[in-house]
Amino acid sequence: MNRVAVFEGDDASPEVVRPAVRIVDKAGAAIEWSYPTSDDPATIRSVVDASDATLFGSASTRSVPVIEYLRWGKGTFANVRPIAFLPNAATPLADPTGIDFVIVRENLEDLYIGMEGDLADLSALSVVDRCGRSPIDHAPGTYAIKVVTRSGVEQVARSAFDLARTRAQQRGGPGKVTIGTKHNVLPATDGLFRNVALEIASEYPDITVESYLADDLARRLIVTPAQLDVVLLPNLYGDILSDEAAALIGGLGVAPSGCYGPDYAYFEASHGTAPDIAGLNVINPTAQILAAAMMLDYLKQPEPAQRIRNAVQAVYVEGTKLTRDVGGDASTTEFTDAVVASL
Ligand code: ATP
16 A cells, blocks of 8 residues: 555646546555645645655646645656657647657756846856856846756666666667757756766666757657657756657647656646636546556556556547547546546
């Protein structure tokens, strides 16, 4: 039996979290769910700390402190986002078959550390831009600090290469990691990310490594997505390219996400809180349900995880109970009922 903390999230998020909880129970997983009784930070921390993992709905307002604790408090450095085509999901590609890759996004550093401010505040520092001008020459204006650390890249790169190795063993093919950075424009930060990732690659001689500029990789995602296996990205590019990648397979409603740290992990849909469709019973719960299956794998309950994936796959193959974002006309409830029936 595992204990899982549940944060239903904001706006439309509870409408996908509740179906996911229902389906995990129906799949026969041994989970004891634990819901926070209040929004105060001490309660959030104690519910998370007393659990083996968290199932999280997306945050826009009320739940932002939760996500901050789950990420930086628990050190969940690797954001893993599988991108696999489900039959009958409407996509903009003429031929989406064969798309099956995973984005591994660094989750704690880069521009997401939240250090921004007024350019004038930097005037006392002896820093200059590429043309030799001081920050004050640019003022008034603002700045953001981008941080990349050797240890931060090492741990996320190892996760990516380990994942490529596991996938190669499962699929019986060669494994590959594709790195995307802007090392030409940002040699100190993205250059470090790329160099350290390539160093880690040398520990995995069985895994092929390739490195592209992030903008070139954005193009390759559209043109040759079936050639990708594991894609390793810094935080910001990972955020942007994973929405682009989700579009290839039918949109945000089908893309799950797991964030793993040294001793904790949380699972959510890749999408946000979809405030525009809150309360309409039309949101697609597939991403959240597949994230719950990833959670069961993490908790070493692979059988119910696989049952859930099979049931979702069967509903897509059958194709008449799909939600409108992937080309159907079923409600959230009708889709969920179909997955439960398939289980
Ligand atoms: P946030 O600020 O929380 O990220 P957002 O509206 O900016 O919210 P998303 O929540 O990711 O971003 O939504 C982007 C668009 O995709 C919205 O039109 C939303 O309705 C749609 N969308 C997102 N998730 C789903 C889903 N699971 N099913 C159907 N449509 C979705």
